[in-house]
Amino acid sequence: MKVRVRLFAALREIVGQEEVEIELAPGTTVNGVWEKLVSRNERLGAYAKSINFAVNHDFVSRERELAPDDEVAFLPPVSGG
Amino acid sequence: MFEIVQDILDVRTIALQLASQSDGAIVTFAGIVRGTNQGKKVLFLEYEAYPEMAEKMMERIGKEILNTWGLSSVRMQHRVGRLNVGETSVVIVVAAPHRDDAFAACQYAINRLKRIVPIWKKEVFEDGEVWVEGPVETVEVP
Numbered sequence A: 001m002k003v004r005v006r007l008f009a010a011l012r013e014i015v016g017q018e019e020v021e022i023e024l025a026p027g028t029t030v031n032g033v034w035e036k037l038v039s040r041n042e043r044l045g046a047y048a049k050s051i052n053f054a055v056n057h058d059f060v061s062r063e064r065e066l067a068p069d070d071e072v073a074f075l076p077p078v079s080g081g
Numbered sequence B: 001m002f003e004i005v006q007d008i009l010d011v012r013t014i015a016l017q018l019a020s021q022s023d024g025a026i027v028t029f030a031g032i033v034r035g036t037n038q039g040k041k042v043l044f045l046e047y048e049a050y051p052e053m054a055e056k057m058m059e060r061i062g063k064e065i066l067n068t069w070g071l072s073s074v075r076m077q078h079r080v081g082r083l084n085v086g087e088t089s090v091v092i093v094v095a096a097p098h099r100d101d102a103f104a105a106c107q108y109a110i111n112r113l114k115r116i117v118p119i120w121k122k123e124v125f126e127d128g129e130v131w132v133e134g135p136v137e138t139v140e141v142p
Helices: A009-015 A030-040 A042-047 B011-018 B051-069 B099-116
Strands: A002-006 A019-023 A052-055 A058-060 A071-075 B002-005 B025-032 B040-049 B073-079 B081-084 B088-096 B119-125 B128-131
Touching: A002 A030, A009 A042, A009 B119, A009 B128, A019 A030, A030 A042, A030 A052, A030 A071, B002 B051, B011 B025, B011 B073, B011 B088, B025 B099, B040 B073, B051 B073, B051 B088, B051 B099, B073 B099, B088 B099
Parallel strands: A002 A071, B002 B073
Antiparallel strands: A002 A019, A052 A058, A052 A071, B025 B088, B040 B081, B040 B119, B073 B088, B119 B128
């Protein structure tokens, strides 16, 4: 199955793309996608402890299992306002 | 009502939209781009949002404060893109029958926005730039 990953701020700059599509085995968790991304871009690893996870525009835990066409986002600590 | 925008924000215009005869108080908060941060001169800021989720989270905050403080109405707008020093980055306006509720709700809303709404700012200095990162926290999962 495919999921869409959205990237913002520092993570977007590290990867060099605003979004990527990733092909996954069914049952892959949000954390599984994160580990796959980190294996391609080691500098992302610095954010392992500070990011929050979102699926389809809601916060989720890293154990959340993904469904086809989900939109996943890895959110560095926010700084709006 | 809960929007990420590119254009200049005008707190007064938004506040006037909320005026009604049943409310004794309108409280506004405007966040302004400061010219220095930790002693360094800031040239300008670049704000970036995850727009769909940011609007959804602002709406969630709006519902929280409407219920908790019995407000009549609430508006939240956050600007993205390049903002110069002195410009308005965020506006929160709440209307309520009584001022105590309106003050409390407005303060809660900006504090909550700074924790859970996916927006980031980059500070650009004369000698470099940095993504500002707020405190690390695990946002509660609904």
